[in-house]
Amino acid sequence: MKGISYRRYGGPEVLEYGELPDPKVGPDQVLVKVRAAAVNPVDWKCREGLLDAVLDAVFPVIPGWDVSGVVVQPGVAVPEFAVGDEVIGCVREDFLSRGTFAEYVAAPVRTLARKPRGVSFEEAAGLPLAGLTAYQVLVRTLRVRRGETVLVHAAAGGVGSLAVQIAAHLGARVIGTAGERNHEYVRTLGGEPVTYGEGLGERVRGIAPDGVEAVFDTVGGDTLKTSADLLAPEGRLASVADPQVRAHGGRYCFVRPDAEDLSRLSELAEQGAVSVHVQQVFPLECAADAQRLSQEGRTRGKIVVTVDWEPDEGAVWAGDDERALYSTSQEGTF
Structure with missing residues (x-):
């Protein structure tokens, strides 16, 4: 897959756009095809190593916590989502490595909720964090x-x-x-x-x-x-x-990913009680420019990066073989 990553701490110049390994889908994860990912100040703070005391970095790091996209594959222990569901997420783990500035992200189910209906992917991406x-x-x-x-x-x-x-x-x-x-x-x-x-x-x-x-x-x-x-x-x-x-x-206070809270926010967005103003949209390959703009600290609303989107046809993902281990022939094993 294509994505943004960095191999060392530093300024926007350390961000690289190129090929990255396809993510594996764990039992409690959901593979999401990314449509949009919002930029947050925490992204450049992580990139510069300012959160190193609380979040270990496993290089190369894919930045980004916010995402909106479409479910490609739910993990074997995830009944909450199905292929084709539109979702949003604040995809933060306890270390830095597998972020949302890429074509796909394997997101823990605890970080996801259904995308609000009637809201664009760009606006929805700015809602979670x-x-x-x-x-x-x-x-x-x-x-x-x-x-x-x-x-x-x-x-x-x-x-x-x-x-x-x-x-x-x-x-x-x-x-x-x-x-x-x-x-x-x-x-x-x-x-x-x-x-x-x-x-x-x-x-x-x-x-x-x-x-x-x-x-x-x-x-x-x-x-x-x-x-x-x-x-x-x-x-x-x-x-x-x-x-x-x-x-x-x-x-x-430090934000905590919470599916229940995120679902409530999605409901408020559907009702029109809250909305996200998107100041500027960048293509994924220009994520460094998006982070530079964020770092200036004068943003009204949100900055968002978008990913070119085409439907997957016949894609086979890491974890498909594992799914077979949990087929009906294995019922009662665990």
Whole structure:
């Protein structure tokens, strides 16, 4: 198969496009023919070795965690999906090696859900990681309730834009920090925009004089102290960008692949409660350019890479012989 890989840590120049081994399909995996894969900041952070302390790299590494595509082959222990099903996934394992920037990916079934109907593959690819991050922080960590006021930082970004929509869907009043050029965009998401930077605290107090019940931080650094100072009594603070949030009484969060949460996000997308704005689409072979753009940190919504798609005809995959071991003639063996 064709794909993107890197054999050492470094900048975008270490990314190579070429032939890679076809993935094997384990019992609990699903072989997905990739239609689109979203770019996330974690991709270039992994590529540069910034997550080496928590995620071992088995080189060559295929980057990418987000995917939308079509099931080619379910593993022998996977009754949830069938050939031809359209799926989305946040395909993160406990090491770096088998990512989604390729023609095919063998995804653990725990990382997948059905693709939302009526949503393009490009838009669907941008939902899993950013959507799960937003959903898990708002619902499971901050426990946002109807009528509360929530402050979302970087509200026009990939995670922030989905957090604004989800918080609004939960019935919260949402204030979102963004540059002035993105203020109208934040309004379309259901948020009240405020300009980030010096004086942010005063601007937020100007529209929420009693403070906010919850803050969703995606920036870190000096923003953490400002956020903590804006909390109402018993307010909650969470960050996905900076572990130092703990020093301000908050919680640091890292997204976890979860099929149930992802299915809920798919339902929200089908209902029109959340949507993904795709800023730019790159062909797979230009993934280095896509990561460069992501690394600039000024993206509205998501950046996506796409894979040329043609139906498979008579393809035989590694694992087909193993499937025979579990045929009806072997029933009762295990």
